Structures are given as structure tokens and as C-alpha cells.
Amino acid sequence: MSTKPTISFSHLGCEKNRIDTEHIIGLLAQAGYQVDANEELADYVVVNTCSFIQDAREESVRTLVELAEANKKIVIAGCMAQHFQEELLAELPEAVALVGTGDYHKIVDVMQRVEKGDRVKEVSPQPTYIADETTPRYRTTSEGxxxxxxxxxxxxxxxxxxxxxxxxxxxxxxxxxxxxxxxxxxxxxxxxxxxxxxxxxxxxxxxx
Structure with missing residues (x-):
């Protein structure tokens, strides 16, 4: 049986975005993917981006560029993926997937397609999904x-x-x-x- 790739995460933006990241981690871990905090050791890095204000966009862009310069395979999730779909795909060949704010529950399917060599854009025009208590989640906050x-x-x-x-x-x-x-x-x-x-x-x- 082949070993699943190792995935690292970069969380940017608000605490609502944090919850999305926690669900993404939970879903991937449940599916058998390895999760590592060290981006250097990861096969892929999921960047959950923010696009609410200019400063947040600039922080997201800096993070993506730094990872691209390090030749990391990047999965761009969150608000920038929702907002700047075509621009990100055109400017960042290292981006192997885009995942919109209403599509992160499909992350396992996205990664399976990426592993097969596809470049995936999973972005709903109108987000409608909301996670609930049945959605796997790995908390990144303090214990209490x-x-x-x-x-x-x-x-x-x-x-x-x-x-x-x-x-x-x-x-x-x-x-x-x-x-x-x-x-x-x-x-x-x-x-x-x-x-x-x-x-x-x-x-x-x-x-x-």
C-alpha cells in the first residue's frame, strides 16, 4: 500500500478561516494523509489565504511567492482562491490546486486528483457549504x-x-x-x- 503524501499548512486571516483550516486538516488526516508543521518536509503546502483587505492580500501573496521560490507544490485555499482564481493559476505555476471558501470539504478529492497529475480548480461561483459537528476537525488553538x-x-x-x-x-x-x-x-x-x-x-x- 502506497504512503500518502505529507501536507503542511499555512493559515492566514481571521478565526473563521482558522476553522476552515482545522476542518481541512481533519479531513485529510482522516483520509490517511500525513500532516507536518514543517513546510520544508512536506510534499504539499495548503495555504488558506485571506483577501478581505489590502494588507491581508499582500500577506497572502508574500506567503505564496516565498513557497513558490522554495519550489513547493501549493494548494491555495480560502478567500484569495475564491477572489482571484484565474490570476493565481496564471501567475503561480507552482499552484497545483485552488479550493474555494465553499469547497474545502472536497479537499480529499482535490488531493487525490492532484496526486494523479491534475491541476485542479474547485471553486463554486456561489459558496453554499457550511461545516457542522459531523465534519472532522483538528483544533489548532490552545487546549482550553x-x-x-x-x-x-x-x-x-x-x-x-x-x-x-x-x-x-x-x-x-x-x-x-x-x-x-x-x-x-x-x-x-x-x-x-x-x-x-x-x-x-x-x-x-x-x-x-
């Missing part, structure tokens, strides 16, 4: 603290904000789903749970 996403996306169309384009319309998890995940985390020893979303005060208006 965890984030729980209660909703994703935003229905407002503010002229100054790109979030609806990057994250899609609002979609809330059910109260039952959130409570179940909180209980799972408590059973793991988590003492402090931080609820997050794009607009927390709008939680549930789309489903209740």
Missing part, C-alpha cells in the same frame, strides 16, 4: 479554547465590503447542531467556546 462557527456568509451588499462575494449568502447552523458541537468540545476539555460568524447578531434569521 475553541471557536464555533454559528453561521457563514452575509446577505448585506455594502459597497465597502467584499464578504458576500467571498463567502456567499448567510446560512446559519441549527441550534441543535451548535449545541452538539459545543458538547463535543467540552468533552475534549475545552473550557472557553467563542461563537463566531460574519454578523453574529443576524444568527438564525435565515432559518428561524
Amino acid at each position: 479554547v475553541a471557536y464555533v462557527r454559528i453561521a457563514e456568509g452575509c446577505d448585506y451588499r455594502c459597497a465597502f465590503c467584499i464578504i458576500p462575494h467571498l463567502r456567499g449568502n448567510q446560512r446559519s447552523r441549527t441550534i441543535e447542531s451548535i449545541v452538539t458541537e459545543a458538547q463535543q468540545l467540552a468533552d475534549q476539555g475545552v473550557k472557553e467556546i467563542i461563537l463566531i460568524s460574519q454578523i453574529t447578531t443576524n444568527y438564525g434569521v435565515d432559518i428561524y
Whole structure:
């Protein structure tokens, strides 16, 4: 039986992005991929990027360029993958895959296609996915603290904000789903749970 490649991760941006990264790690680990914090030892590096403001974009670009100069095979996930799809593929031949903000749950399939030699673009035009308590997750926070996403996306169309384009319309998890995940985390020893979303005060208006 062949050994799965080793994958390292670079997390950029907000804590909502952190949760996406944690799910990506959990899904790949469950599928048998090796996870290593050392990018130099990894066969692939997944970079979960941010594209909300200019400074965040520049940080993401610097990270991608540094990895490209080190001849790493890069999987670009997150908001920049959602926002600058064609530009990234054109400018970074080291990018073996793009994974949009609503598509990270397909990461195992993406990696399997990459291993076969495909260059993969898995980016939904309108993100609709939201992970729940059944989605594998490997926490990267300290032992006693965890984030729980209660909703994703935003229905407002503010002229100054790109979030609806990057994250899609609002979609809330059910109260039952959130409570179940909180209980799972408590059973793991988590003492402090931080609820997050794009607009927390709008939680549930789309489903209740």
C-alpha cells in the first residue's frame, strides 16, 4: 500500500478561516494523509489565504511567492482562491490546486486528483457549504479554547465590503447542531467556546 503524501499548512486571516483550516486538516488526516508543521518536509503546502483587505492580500501573496521560490507544490485555499482564481493559476505555476471558501470539504478529492497529475480548480461561483459537528476537525488553538462557527456568509451588499462575494449568502447552523458541537468540545476539555460568524447578531434569521 502506497504512503500518502505529507501536507503542511499555512493559515492566514481571521478565526473563521482558522476553522476552515482545522476542518481541512481533519479531513485529510482522516483520509490517511500525513500532516507536518514543517513546510520544508512536506510534499504539499495548503495555504488558506485571506483577501478581505489590502494588507491581508499582500500577506497572502508574500506567503505564496516565498513557497513558490522554495519550489513547493501549493494548494491555495480560502478567500484569495475564491477572489482571484484565474490570476493565481496564471501567475503561480507552482499552484497545483485552488479550493474555494465553499469547497474545502472536497479537499480529499482535490488531493487525490492532484496526486494523479491534475491541476485542479474547485471553486463554486456561489459558496453554499457550511461545516457542522459531523465534519472532522483538528483544533489548532490552545487546549482550553475553541471557536464555533454559528453561521457563514452575509446577505448585506455594502459597497465597502467584499464578504458576500467571498463567502456567499448567510446560512446559519441549527441550534441543535451548535449545541452538539459545543458538547463535543467540552468533552475534549475545552473550557472557553467563542461563537463566531460574519454578523453574529443576524444568527438564525435565515432559518428561524
